[in-house]
Amino acid sequence: MTQNIIHYLKLVRAPAGFTALSNILAASVLMTNGQLNLSIIYLLFASVCFYFAGMTLNDCFDFKEDLAQRPSRPIPSGNVSLNKAWMIGAGLMVVGLILSFSFSTLSGYVGLALCVAIIGYNGLIKEGLFGSFCMAACRYLNWLLGASFVxxxxxxxxxxxxxxxxxxxxxxxxxxxxxxxNKHVIWFTAFTLLITMFSSGYLLENSFAVTGIQRWLAWGLLLVWSCLVLNKLRLVFQTFSPASIQQMIIFMVIGVIPLDALLVAMAGHYWFAFIIIALLPPTRMLNKRLNAIT
Incomplete structure (x- = not known):
């Protein structure tokens, strides 16, 4: 029984589900200036359902490819049937929509757009740069789901x-x-990280109401984060291999949580930043147990 549960946790990439929660918390805190209430639970659960649905449907659509390249994944290994995986993915998506609309009509429509983006990425636009934009749109909409708290x-x-x-x-x-x-992808990834840094700086100067020591602290945190991530990418450039890339992917997926916490801290909401960063240890521990993010 326990082993069966582990297979399903691997199917939905359970450790990375915490990153969906951090998106919702960060967006809602920033948009409400920290004025949250327990109704945020609807959006938190909806977000996790959407994320797990997306990961499950990804493996359903990639079944034939995974047979050749990732035979240990739950579906190609036979530990989870393809038909059951389709049902799980569709079911989670429906539950996510119900929870979104239960919170508000606006959240429901954002959730619906997120479903379209998930299906679009998994079934239509997965390859190349446009596929990367499509996946990013899924995360972007997940952030908007959190922002739809207002x-x-x-x-x-x-x-x-x-x-x-x-x-x-x-x-x-x-x-x-x-x-x-293609080693050139490192340069493109570095470019997107610089955009992440500069857009965060723009928000600091134009959207976040912090001044004085808080403003300088925010710039310092952003600089430290940027140096750490870019240095990690530099190491991948030096030892460009599937193993080093996979490690970088795990680092960056889990790194969504520190990025969310960083933005919240830059806006001066330090307690909420600590709450978000507290999602990091369980994410790491669960991934160590399951090795399920990639």
């Missing part, structure tokens, strides 16, 4: 730009995880 505004759309750039680079790099044939 009415969406221009700021809502701007505040999600860093995560869009970050996920674009991550996804484009992940296309090399089995072959490591």
């Amino acid at each position: 009415a969406l505004s221009t700021q809502s759309f701007l505040i999600a730009v860093p995560i869009f750039a970050y996920i674009t680079g991550l996804t484009y790099l992940s296309k090399q995880e089995t072959t490591a044939q």
Whole structure:
């Protein structure tokens, strides 16, 4: 029984589900200036359902490819049947929509757009740069789902730009995880990380109401984060191989949580930043147990 549960946890990439939660928390905190209530639970659960649905449907659509390149995955290994996986993916998506509409009509429509993006990426536009943009759009919409805790505004759309750039680079790099044939992807990923940095700086100067020591602290945190991530990417450039790329992908997927916490801290919401960063240990421990993110 326990082994069966592990197979399903691997199917949905359970450790990375915490990154969906951090997106919702970060977006809602930034858009409400930290004025949250327990109704946020609807959006948190909806987000996790959408994320797990997306990961499950990804493996359903990639079944034939995984038979050749990732035979240990739950579906090609036979530990989870393809038909059951389709049912799980569709069911989770429906539950996510129900929870979104239960929160508000606006959240429901954002959830519906997220479903379209998930299906579009998994079934239609997965390869190349456009595929990377499509995956980034899924994360962008997940951020907007968190922002829909209140009415969406221009700021809502701007505040999600860093995560869009970050996920674009991550996804484009992940296309090399089995072959490591095109080293130029490192430069593109570095470019997207710089966009993440500069767009975060733009938000700091134009959207976040912090001044004095808080402003300088925010710039310092952003600089430290940028140096750490770019240095990690530099090491991948030096030892460009499927193994090093896979490690970088795990680092960056889990790194969504520190990025969310960074943006919240830059806006001066330090307690919420600590709450978000507290999602990091369980994410790492669960991934160590399951080895399920990639």
